[in-house]
Amino acid sequence: MTLPGSPHIAYRGDELFIEDCRLSDLARRFGTPLYVYSRASMLAALAAYQRALVGRDHLVCYAMKANSSLAVIQTFAHAGCGFDIVSGGELERVLAAGVPASKIVFSGVGKTRAEMHRALDVGVLCFNVESEAELGVLSQVAAGSGNTARVSLRINPDVDPGTHPYISTGLKGNKFGIAHEQALACYLQAAALPGLEVIGIDCHIGSQITDTGPYLDALDRLLDLVESIEARGITVHHLDLGGGLGITYTDETPPSAEVLVRSLLERIDARGHGHRKIMFEPGRSLVGNAGVLVSEVLYVKPGEQKNFCIVDAAMNDLMRPAMYQAWMGIVACRLRDGPEAVYDVVGPICESGDWLGRDRTLAVQAGDFVAVLSAGAYSMTMASNYNTRGRAAELMVSGDQAWLIRDREQVSELFRGEHLLPASVL
Numbered sequence: 162m163t164l165p166g167s168p169h170i171a172y173r174g175d176e177l178f179i180e181d182c183r184l185s186d187l188a189r190r191f192g193t194p195l196y197v198y199s200r201a202s203m204l205a206a207l208a209a210y211q212r213a214l215v216g217r218d219h220l221v222c223y224a225m226k227a228n229s230s231l232a233v234i235q236t237f238a239h240a241g242c243g244f245d246i247v248s249g250g251e252l253e254r255v256l257a258a259g260v261p262a263s264k265i266v267f268s269g270v271g272k273t274r275a276e277m278h279r280a281l282d283v284g285v286l287c288f289n290v291e292s293e294a295e296l297g298v299l300s301q302v303a304a305g306s307g308n309t310a311r312v313s314l315r316i317n318p319d320v321d322p323g324t325h326p327y328i329s330t331g332l333k334g335n336k337f338g339i340a341h342e343q344a345l346a347c348y349l350q351a352a353a354l355p356g357l358e359v360i361g362i363d364c365h366i367g368s369q370i371t372d373t374g375p376y377l378d379a380l381d382r383l384l385d386l387v388e389s390i391e392a393r394g395i396t397v398h399h400l401d402l403g404g405g406l407g408i409t410y411t412d413e414t415p416p417s418a419e420v421l422v423r424s425l426l427e428r429i430d431a432r433g434h435g436h437r438k439i440m441f442e443p444g445r446s447l448v449g450n451a452g453v454l455v456s457e458v459l460y461v462k463p464g465e466q467k468n469f470c471i472v473d474a475a476m477n478d479l480m481r482p483a484m485y486q487a488w489m490g491i492v493a494c495r496l497r498d499g500p501e502a503v504y505d506v507v508g509p510i511c512e513s514g515d516w517l518g519r520d521r522t523l524a525v526q527a528g529d530f531v532a533v534l535s536a537g538a539y540s541m542t543m544a545s546n547y548n549t550r551g552r553a554a555e556l557m558v559s560g561d562q563a564w565l566i567r568d569r570e571q572v573s574e575l576f577r578g579e580h581l582l583p584a585s586v587l
C-alpha cells in the first residue's frame with residue numbers, strides 16, 4: 162500500500178517503516194507519543210530546491226518555525242542551507258546548532274529592540290522589514306550602536322494564494338508586509354536613513370500553496386517594484402520569494418520544488434533579472450512529509466453515532482487539526498486483518514476540539530500503534546503543555562539507525578519556575 166507524502170515512509174508487508182526502522186519497534190523502545198523524522202526525506206526535499214538553483218547565486222533559508230529541533234537545523238546546515246528566523250528565541254536556537262550568522266535572515270512583523278540589538282551584534286545576513294515604523298526603529302538601533310543593518314523590505318503584493326485564511330499572508334487584509342503601493346516610498350526612506358543598507362526585496366504570500374500561479378503573480382509585482390526602485394538609484398541585490406509551497410497530506414498535487422523554482426527562474430530571466438541573487442524561505446515543503454507522530458491506542462469506544470479511537474497523543478502534541486481543521490493521514494503501524502470500523506481519532510484532552518482525525522477507517526485495538534502522517538512541519542513546534550502534558554520525544558532516523566534528538570518532557574519540568582504564594586497570604 163502506498164501512502165501520500167514521502168517514499169521514505171512505507172509499508173513493508175504489514176509493518177510501517179520509516180527508512181529501515183519499524184515504527185512499532187521505535188514506539189516500544191522510546192514510548193509514545195513520539196515524533197519520528199526521516200533524515201533522507203529532509204535532505205531529498207532540500208536537494209530539490211538546490212538542484213533547481215545550481216549555477217545561480219542563491220540561498221535557501223529554511224523557515225525553522227516549521228520544525229526547529231536542533232538536530233533538524235544541524236541536518237540542513239550541514240547541507241549548505243541558510244535559515245529564516247522570526248524571533249530572538251529562534252536566533253539563539255539556530256546559533257546553538259552552530260549556524261553562522263551570515264546565513265540567517267530575520268523575518269517577522271514584531272521584532273523588538275532587544276532582538277534587533279542581538280541580531281546586529283551577531284551579524285545576521287538580512288532583516289526582512291515589515292513596516293515603516295519598524296524601519297525607523299531598526300535605523301535607530303543600528304545607528305545608535307554603530308552598526309549597519311542590511312535590509313530587505315517585505316512587500317505585501319495583494320495576491321490570493323488560495324489557501325486556508327489563517328495561513329494566507331499576502332493579501333491587503335493581512336498584517337504582513339508593506340503595501341505594494343507604499344513600497345517605493347519606504348525604499349527611498351530606507352536608503353536615506355542612517356544605519357541601514359538596502360540589499361534586497363522579499364515577499365511571502367502564504368502557506369500550503371498548491372499552485373504556481375500565485376507565485377508568478379507575486380513575482381511580477383515584485384519585479385515591477387524592483388524596476389522602479391532601481392530607477393531611483395537604489396540597488397536591489399537579492400529577490401527573496403518566501404516559502405509557502407504545499408505538500409501532499411491527502412490528494413493535493415502541489416508542483417514539485419524543482420518545477421516551481423524553475424518556472425520562477427524562467428520568469429525572472431525573461432524579465433531581465435537573472436543576475437540577482439535568489440532566496441527562498443521554505444518551511445513545510447522541507448520537513449512536512451519527513452515526519453510522523455506515533456501514538457498508542459488507549460481505548461476503542463464504540464458509540465451510537467460515532468466510534469472513538471482514543472489515543473495517547475492529543476491536540477497539545479498536534480494542533481493542526483483543531484486549529485485549521487487540517488486533514489492529516491492516520492494509519493496503523495501494523496496492519497491487522499480486521500475488523501475495520503470508522504473512527505474519530507481523538508486524544509485524552511478535555512475538549513471536544515481535541516481530535517486528530519475524523520471518520521477514519523481503521524482496524525485497531527487497544528495497545529496498537531498508529532501514525533499520523535506528514536507531521537514533520539508545524540507539529541512539534543506548535544505543541545503546548547495544555548492539561549499539564551509534557552511534550553513528546555523526537556527521533557531522527559537514518560537508514561536502520563534512530564537517534565533520540567529530544568527527550569520526552571518530564572512532568573517536573575512543567576512547573577519548574579512556578580512559585581507558591583507565601584503562607585502568610587493564605
Ligand code: LLP
Pocket residue numbers: 224227245268269328365367368369403404405406442443444445446481485538539
Ligand atoms: N517565510 C515567512 C515569512 C513565513 O511567515 C513562513 C510561514 C514561511 C516563510 C514558511 O512557509 P512554509 O514554506 O512553511 O509554508 N502553522 C501553519 C503554517 C503557518 C505558516 C507561517 N509562516 C500550519 O500548520 O499550516
